[in-house]
Amino acid sequence: MTRSFRRLALTAAATLIAGSLHAAVTGVAVGTSASQVLAAPATRGYRLVIIRNQSGSATIACTPGNPSPAIGSAGSFDIAPATSQSWAAANVVFETAWYCIANAGSTPVTVEAE
DSSP, X not given: OOHHHHHHHHHHHHHHHHOXXXXXXXXXXXXXXXXXXXXXXXXXXXXXXXXXXXXXXXXXXXXXXXXXXXXXXXXXXXXXXXXXXXXXXXXXXXXXXXXXXXXXXXXXXXXXXX
16 A cells, blocks of 8 residues: 555545534635624534634624624624634534624634634
8 A cells, every 4th residue: 555545545534534524714804894704604513613813903803693793892702913713612513604893994814614
């Protein structure tokens, strides 16, 4: 068995064990008005959501399922400049869209979900 074939077989086995995974990585610009940064999943929910604030100075706030996040407000998760926040659970899935708002216009944000 060649090394590349063995690696392919291990990758296929890992995929079967983990189940059918779907991942999405998106770059968006968030402004001072709330916007959707991750659409609700079409089939099964997300097990992992990571939102990274790429800005060196702006703060963002994000929330699942609520189209009106607010910085410093209950129900919203604030993400400081140049940091990220992740949500993951083995027995819970997120089945809603995610929304963010920033305290500065055109704040770069990277979103990963699977």
